[in-house]
Amino acid sequence: MLNSLQYKSQQVSGNVLAASRQVWLAGLGAAVVTREWAEREAATVLRTLVKEGTAVESKAFRMVGNRVETSLTRANAMWKKTRATVETTVRTYADTAVTLVRQSLPKSLPGLAAASSSTAPAGKPARATRVVKTRATKTVKRAKRAAKGAKR
DSSP: OHHHHHHHHHHHHHHHHHHHHHHHHHHHHHHHHHHHHHHHTHHHHHHHHHHHHHHHHHHHHHHHHHHHHHHHHHHHHHHHHHHHHHHHHHHHHHHHHHHHHHHHSOSSOHHHHHHHHHHSOTTSOOHHHHHHHHHHHHHHHHHHHHHHHHHO
16 A cells, blocks of 8 residues: 555656646747747837827827817806906996995095195195095006906
């Protein structure tokens, strides 16, 4: 019985060695075939792959470029519409606020009447009133320039 076990173990180890040698030889064969293929045919295959990749890349750039351009056009249109809406809304609220302030304030304010009569010569408004009017005029001019710029 001992002899039969030794014989079977030697037979199994021989098969394992033969299989591993066959794998080794297959690897060497693959390396040789690959080297020969690389020397003969790889350059043409590689050129073909590069040509196909270039074509796909240019198509992709065109598609992405068109989409980006469309997105920028949409964003610009949305920006202009939003800006116009904001300007209209602000003007409406400002006009309403000015109207409400004019309605709620008395026609002659006691502080301004005293200041204009005591410090300003006859027929000229007080300095504080002129400063307010000048600033208001500059603000209106700036708003008009901004509105013209927004229309462009």
